[in-house]
Amino acid sequence: MSLPGRILKRALLFSWLICLAAAYSVDAAENNSQTVRVKIGTILASNQSDDIDPKLSTMKNQLKVMKYRSYRLLKEETQNVVWQGTAVFEIPGGRSLTVTPQEFRNKQLALKVRLQHGDKPVVDTTVRLNNGGNFLLGGPPHEGGALVLSISATAQ
Amino acid sequence: MTDCKLIIESLGGWLDGELGSSDAEAIRVHLESCAACSAERRQLEKLQVSLKSLLVSDVPQIAFEPFWSGVRERITTKRSWYEGIMEWARPTFAGPGLAWTVPAVIVVLLAVFSLDSFWKLGAPRNNFAAVESIDAHGRNVALLREDETKTTVIWLYQNQEGENESSGENTETSPSF
Secondary structure, eight states: OHHHHHHHHHHHHHHHHHHHHHHHHHHHHHHHHHEEEEEEEEEEEESSSOOOGGGGGGGHHHHTOOOOOOEEEEEEEEEEEETTEEEEEEETTTTEEEEEEEEEEEEEEEEEEEEEEEEEEEEEEEEEEEETEEEEEEEEEEEEEEEEEEEEEEOO | OHHHHHHHHHHHHHHTTOOOOOHHOOOOOOOHHHHHHHHHHHHHHHHHHHHHHHHHGGGGGGGOOOOOHHHHHHHHHHOOOHHHHHHGGGGSTTTTTHHHHHHHHHHHHHHHHHHGOOOOOOOOOOOOOOEEEEEEEEEEEEEEETTTTTTTEEEEEETTEEEHHTTTTOOOOOOOO
């Protein structure tokens, strides 16, 4: 085989190795994930003023969909939780939010979420979201407005 | 320069007239007295004669005209921009150039795709969440997927005899999405 042919063969072999390594690393990241970082942002949405909390600037566009005039971050809490484990977050107004990471597949996390008011369940849902993504759970009344919970999860 | 080995090594240059006068004279004197070197000289002279006769006999058979006309055509013909680009890129796609282009392209593609993992500015690029199940325990619930920010919103409406009354909280929980 000529010199260019040998170089081409080695380069193609090298490329295949890179592809295999990349595919393996993606797969390994999903299989080796031990914990999930769950972050809950508790936001009070109301029409009592026109202020938007500067701490919410990164999610301003997400919040605007709800058409309230004011958004204020009441609380932000992060917990690391093992797969199938449970993280409980205290929510203002005597509520609690329980998050249970179910599985990590195709770069998506499945979360089981339960919102309770005292002992009474308010909502139970199972949501599949992209790693590092979030969704909003809103509606519970609070201080003349409504609570909006931003629930995000990142596999560690 | 009288050593036979050196003389034999220099014979080719001597026969072609490439040596200086003193070296050429030393070789000539040596050849007169050395039978082995003289034999080597005769061999070289025979080889030269054979090569010359071969080239002279074959030259007329070589068709140079198509070659020269091709060269003239390439010089005089104005190339299109497309051909210019192809000409410029040809070394990249031939031989060792191609060998390095293929892995380079693959590495660049992998880098571009892996950028997705670092896309953490604001909302992720595709932030839609899939709601697999939902039980609002008798309350009305709305599920909204907003295209611009790729946001999924689950909105709970309070029933009149439910949480709102028991908590005694003043509320306005009916947003206009």
